[in-house]
Amino acid sequence: MILSSASSNVRWPVGTQLEPPGTQLKVFRHSGGVASQHQLSPVPVKATRALPLLVGLVSLGGIGKRRTLRRSAVARSALKPGSSPVSQIRNFSIIAHIDHGKSTLADRLLEMTGTVAKEDMKSQLLDSMDIERERGITIKLNTARMAVNEGGQDYVLNLIDTPGHVDFTYEVSRSLAACEGALLVVDATQGVQAQTIANVTLAMEADLEIVPVLNKVDLPSADPERVCQEIEEVVGIDCSNALFCSAKTGQGVPEIIKSIIEYVPAPKIEEGHERMRLLVFDSFYDNYRGVIAMFRVVDGSIKKGQKIRFKASGKEFIVEEIGIMVASTRKPVEKLSVGEVGYVCANIKSVGDARVGDTIIEAGSEKEVEALPGYTEATPMVFCGLFPAESGDYDNMKTAFERLSLNDAALFFEPENSVALGLGFRCGFLGVLHMEVVKDRLEREYDLDLIVTAPSVEYQIQMKDGTEQTIQFANMLPQPHHVAEIREPYCLLEMIVPEAHMGACMELATQRRGIYRTTNFLTQGRTLLEYEVPMAEMIRDFFAELKSRSRGYASMDYRIIDYRTNDLVKLEVDINKTTANPLAQIVHRSRALEFAKKITAILQEEIPAQQINVIIQARIGTHIVSSRTIKAVRKDVLAKCYGGDISRKKKLLQKQAAGKKKMQAIGKVNVPSEAILAVIKQT
Ligand SMILES: Nc1nc2c(ncn2[C@@H]2O[C@H](COP(=O)(O)OP(=O)(O)OP(=O)(O)O)[C@@H](O)[C@H]2O)c(=O)[nH]1
Numbered sequence: 222m223i224l225s226s227a228s229s230n231v232r233w234p235v236g237t238q239l240e241p242p243g244t245q246l247k248v249f250r251h252s253g254g255v256a257s258q259h260q261l262s263p264v265p266v267k268a269t270r271a272l273p274l275l276v277g278l279v280s281l282g283g284i285g286k287r288r289t290l291r292r293s294a295v296a297r298s299a300l301k302p303g304s305s306p307v308s309q310i311r312n313f314s315i316i317a318h319i320d321h322g323k324s325t326l327a328d329r330l331l332e333m334t335g336t337v338a339k340e341d342m343k344s345q346l347l348d349s350m351d352i353e354r355e356r357g358i359t360i361k362l363n364t365a366r367m368a369v370n371e372g373g374q375d376y377v378l379n380l381i382d383t384p385g386h387v388d389f390t391y392e393v394s395r396s397l398a399a400c401e402g403a404l405l406v407v408d409a410t411q412g413v414q415a416q417t418i419a420n421v422t423l424a425m426e427a428d429l430e431i432v433p434v435l436n437k438v439d440l441p442s443a444d445p446e447r448v449c450q451e452i453e454e455v456v457g458i459d460c461s462n463a464l465f466c467s468a469k470t471g472q473g474v475p476e477i478i479k480s481i482i483e484y485v486p487a488p489k490i491e492e493g494h495e496r497m498r499l500l501v502f503d504s505f506y507d508n509y510r511g512v513i514a515m516f517r518v519v520d521g522s523i524k525k526g527q528k529i530r531f532k533a534s535g536k537e538f539i540v541e542e543i544g545i546m547v548a549s550t551r552k553p554v555e556k557l558s559v560g561e562v563g564y565v566c567a568n569i570k571s572v573g574d575a576r577v578g579d580t581i582i583e584a585g586s587e588k589e590v591e592a593l594p595g596y597t598e599a600t601p602m603v604f605c606g607l608f609p610a611e612s613g614d615y616d617n618m619k620t621a622f623e624r625l626s627l628n629d630a631a632l633f634f635e636p637e638n639s640v641a642l643g644l645g646f647r648c649g650f651l652g653v654l655h656m657e658v659v660k661d662r663l664e665r666e667y668d669l670d671l672i673v674t675a676p677s678v679e680y681q682i683q684m685k686d687g688t689e690q691t692i693q694f695a696n697m698l699p700q701p702h703h704v705a706e707i708r709e710p711y712c713l714l715e716m717i718v719p720e721a722h723m724g725a726c727m728e729l730a731t732q733r734r735g736i737y738r739t740t741n742f743l744t745q746g747r748t749l750l751e752y753e754v755p756m757a758e759m760i761r762d763f764f765a766e767l768k769s770r771s772r773g774y775a776s777m778d779y780r781i782i783d784y785r786t787n788d789l790v791k792l793e794v795d796i797n798k799t800t801a802n803p804l805a806q807i808v809h810r811s812r813a814l815e816f817a818k819k820i821t822a823i824l825q826e827e828i829p830a831q832q833i834n835v836i837i838q839a840r841i842g843t844h845i846v847s848s849r850t851i852k853a854v855r856k857d858v859l860a861k862c863y864g865g866d867i868s869r870k871k872k873l874l875q876k877q878a879a880g881k882k883k884m885q886a887i888g889k890v891n892v893p894s895e896a897i898l899a900v901i902k903q904t
């Protein structure tokens with residue numbers, strides 16, 4: 222099928238670098254199983270299209286941070302915020318497995334719709350945090366409003382770019398609740414991966430229209446036809462309308478824009494719901510403006526100056542500013558109406574007043590207007606203690622946590638007082654990467670120096686007196702003679718691995734106390750393995766090990782299924798008879814010896830030799846499982862004796878031995894925090 226200029230009249234926005242009308246664009250599209258070449262004929266736009274327009278000031282971030290941006294297509298669109306007909310609005314998320322090219326595709330969409338001029342473009346533009354750019358991954362959902370003209374009709378496209386890592390699935394589920402459709406991006410060189418399936422399941426549960434997009438077709442190893450077949454077989458989505466594209470070169474991206482307009486439904490207007498209802502799907506703290514809440518207008522509209530109420534917190538505010546996000550830039554507008562996505566600043570100072578999932582309504586309408594369903598709260602799975610290295614930083618850390626938790630709805634924290642580490646926080650995260658990211662963000666964004674304790678999962682303790690307790694840290698475990706049983710969380714682990722590495726990956730799951738469930742053979746020599754694995758084993762470097770055993774080809778997804786009773790023990794570490802509390806761990810008895818040996822070996826390596834012998838012991842109760850000694854540094858006390866009487870030498874050696882004995886009894890061992898961190902990281 223060849224699309225003629227009559228049937229395809231996409232008008233290319235100002236600033237877009239395109240070939241003249243009628244040029245053959247190599248756009249491959251899967252249509253009824255046959256890939257065909259299409260000819261796209263953009264309607265010529267006036268002569269100004271090649272000239273960048275240097276007009277329009279757009280506010281960037283906070284006050285004082287202003288820079289001149291080229292006037293974007295959003296600003297030029299006939300559809301003004303607040304007056305866009307619902308039938309011309311499309312809200313969609315981009316979902317995919319990690320690194321399949323979501324943010325790069327978002328870049329191309331922003332560029333080709335003229336939202337961002339080519340000169341202002343940079344890779345993964347929406348990934349605005351330093352940590353995202355350094356690690357090359359998306360951590361937070363990001364929104365952008367775009368404007369296009371298709372078939373002579375103006376449209377508003379609200380895009381939400383989501384993270385792909387399993388730890389940030391909560392961001393994906395929140396994004397999906399604000400959309401009617403999802404672009405499912407699948408890397409055509411890698412095929413369906415674990416988070417592809419997980420994210421599609423979320424999109425289906427949210428009842429979204431899913432548009433499959435096969436990315437990276439520019440790479441020689443891409444096999445989009447095969448991957449389409451795999452999506453149909455494994456994920457169960459019809460791929461007859463799947464689009465083939467390269468987010469890197471832009472090939473096939475215009476087709477995606479057309480498909481969004483064609484397949485993603487316009488927002489629904491419910492009869493009888495004219496009063497304002499906004500779903501808060503994200504929020505963050507701005508030093509100048511206070512809390513800024515991102516919302517989707519579900520019913521009614523919102524205007525500047527209006528009095529609003531947060532339904533759950535019951536707090537009321539006057540709207541100071543509302544606006545839209547144009548490629549990581551806030552752009553104030555007067556009004557936003559049903560179906561639109563935007564932000565609101567209302568001089569909200571307390572972070573607890575504008576929580577994610579809350580409903581914003583008009584003040585005074587609380588009796589008549591019901592709250593939206595909101596979100597189920599994220600359940601933390603990995604716990605650790607975070608303590609300020611400088612004890613005076615505790616208050617700063619508290620403020621930092623409050624502000625960060627606003628931007629990270631899955632973060633859990635409560636104060637903790639440790640004998641060894643002082644005042645700090647007990648924190649809960651969705652996974653180990655989430656934990657590392659939070660620690661990194663606290664240190665960078667709030668200038669803190671932190672000490673982190675070993676990660677742990679949540680255990681259920683059945684006491685002999687019939688009561689039950691939940692603990693997240695080994696040092697909270699009651700005395701063994703009071704405990705009837707300890708239950709630990711189990712998760713269902715799904716791994717997609719190439720058949721060649723199946724044996725090594727299965728061995729890993731078995732070593733980690735996994736219980737085999739099933740094997741499904743996918744297309745082209747890949748298998749989907751299912752295991753039930755204790756969560757505590759998953760947080761111990763499982764992902765890195767899986768990647769190394771599969772030469773980087775395996776992917777995984779997991780979710781907690783239940784709690785099971787096991788023979789679990791508390792493994793403690795003593796350094797010269799002093800218990801190192803941050804190193805205590807709950808482990809399965811069958812693996813206690815392995816851990817004990819590993820911990821003592823790491824500490825022996827990391828603790829520098831001291832004046833006295835350092836004895837490192839790992840024990841269960843009073844039973845010592847593994848022990849190592851770091852020999853004391855020897856000072857040659859005889860160095861100054863040139864010849865002379867043997868009794869003089871003996872006297873000096875005896876004096877040294879007595880001194881060492883005394884030091885051994887009272888001396889403190891200097892354990893560097895790197896040694897503790899090395900144990901935490903490697904066990
Ligand atoms: N060759 C080629 N590389 C691509 C294409 N799309 C993305 N990439 C590269 O793939 C890598 C990952 O791209 P991202 O856009 O960050 O992937 P993502 O899905 O947003 O990743 P997360 O947000 O971390 O889940 C980057 O190095 C991109 O340059 C493509 O079409 N072709």
Ligand SMILES: [Mg+2]
Nearest residue numbers: 323324358359
């Ligand atoms: Mg990304």
